[in-house]
Amino acid sequence: MGTLYLAExxxxxxxxxxxxxxxxxxxxxxxxxxxxxxxxxPVRGAVALGxxxxxxxxxxxxxIRDVLGGMPSADGLLVLADLVGGTPYQRAVSAGQAYPAGLxxxxxxxxxxxxxxxxxxGLSQAPFEELVAHVERAGGAxxxxxxxxxxxxx
Amino acid sequence: xxxxxxxxRFGLVRVDERLLHGQVVLNWVRTLxxxxxxxxxxxxxxxxxxxxxxxxxxxxGVDLDVADVAAAxxxxxxxxxxxxxxxxxxxxxxxxALALRRAGVAYAHLNVGFLGRAAGRxxxxxxxxxxxxxxxxxxxxxxxxxxxSFQAVPSEAPLDWGSVLGRVARRSAW
Numbered sequence: 173m174g175t176l177y178l179a180e181x182x183x184x185x186x187x188x189x190x191x192x193x194x195x196x197x198x199x200x201x202x203x204x205x206x207x208x209x210x211x212x213x214p215v216r217g218a219v220a221l222g223x224x225x226x227x228x229x230x231x232x233x234x235x236i237r238d239v240l241g242g243m244p245s246a247d248g249l250l251v252l253a254d255l256v257g258g259t260p261y262q263r264a265v266s267a268g269q270a271y272p273a274g275l276x277x278x279x280x281x282x283x284x285x286x287x288x289x290x291x292x293x294g295l296s297q298a299p300f301e302e303l304v305a306h307v308e309r310a311g312g313a314x315x316x317x318x319x320x321x322x323x324x325x326x
Numbered sequence: 327x328x329x330x331x332x333x334x335r336f337g338l339v340r341v342d343e344r345l346l347h348g349q350v351v352l353n354w355v356r357t358l359x360x361x362x363x364x365x366x367x368x369x370x371x372x373x374x375x376x377x378x379x380x381x382x383x384x385x386x387g388v389d390l391d392v393a394d395v396a397a398a399x400x401x402x403x404x405x406x407x408x409x410x411x412x413x414x415x416x417x418x419x420x421x422x423a424l425a426l427r428r429a430g431v432a433y434a435h436l437n438v439g440f441l442g443r444a445a446g447r448x449x450x451x452x453x454x455x456x457x458x459x460x461x462x463x464x465x466x467x468x469x470x471x472x473x474x475s476f477q478a479v480p481s482e483a484p485l486d487w488g489s490v491l492g493r494v495a496r497r498s499a500w
Contacts, residue, residue: 198348225452225453226442226443226449226452226453226455227442227443228343228441228442228443228444229343229344229442231442231444255348255383256382256383257346257347257348257351257379257380257381257382257383257384258347258348258383259344259347259348261379261382262347262376262379262380262383265375265376265378265379266373266375266376266379269375
């Protein structure tokens with residue numbers, strides 16, 4: 173009974189999963205972000221692309237454009253980039269010209285694990301602009317823990 | 327190149343197919359304390375979106391100019407109040423580096439930092455692959471007295487032009 177309910181839920185979720193999430197980075201960071209995020213949340217619907225150390229920017233953009241064609245896209249595409257203004261970010265912006273003009277296409281950076289997790293959790297639940305806002309908030313929520321200073325202890 | 331062009335010692339004149347990006351900003355613009363970046367590139371002059379995306383990489387307090395060869399040569403000749411030592415010139419290929427010099431910008435040194443792996447190119451450095459045309463452009467610059475070194479980041483030892491020619495000579499493909 174419970175299993176059937178879960179299966180129904182999963183099916184329903186599949187039907188509404190229409191936003192794509194693409195991670196772009198230098199090196200293997202994007203792949204590792206997805207791999208690490210998978211410990212915490214389901215990662216269906218996310219694609220990761222890493223710029224290799226000797227790869228031309230053109231080659232990277234071609235790979236992004238190839239991926240865009242195969243992503244869920246009825247409601248828009250969210251791209252997370254590791255460094256704002258870096259080559260992966262620049263090429264993700266440029267590749268957006270190949271994305272359907274009537275759909276939202278947003279590149280957000282610099283990405284961190286909190287943003288990736290938030291994006292993956294919100295994929296099937298939030299409307300596109302809401303999802304982007306969630307992700308931006310998650311990324312900006314920096315918190316510093318400062319241990320109290322003490323004369324004693326190790 | 328006009329024979330009377332004075333020799334210029336810029337902070338860095340760099341060939342990098344990625345132009346302005348993370349590695350250049352973090353390793354060169356910041357460590358060398360650059361105040362002005364001149365990107366010499368016809369493609370970017372005509373692509374506002376790409377220009378805006380690249381501009382996000384520029385640190386606060388650093389001026390960015392994007393210009394074609396003729397406009398860049400004119401602007402660099404004028405100097406615009408920034409010392410040559412605080413100015414970085416970026417081009418995406420060896421041919422543009424050569425064109426810039428022919429337009430009268432007599433830079434003394436050229437850094438080749440990144441030309442990616444692609445068909446028809448031979449590897450001479452972990453991040454530099456050269457096509458026959460690119461090699462010829464560099465040869466021409468070397469013949470004009472430009473000192474050329476191959477170096478991705480400042481922490482790595484530069485590879486000089488002679489060593490690269492040696493590597494090329496050992497390849498039967500050339």
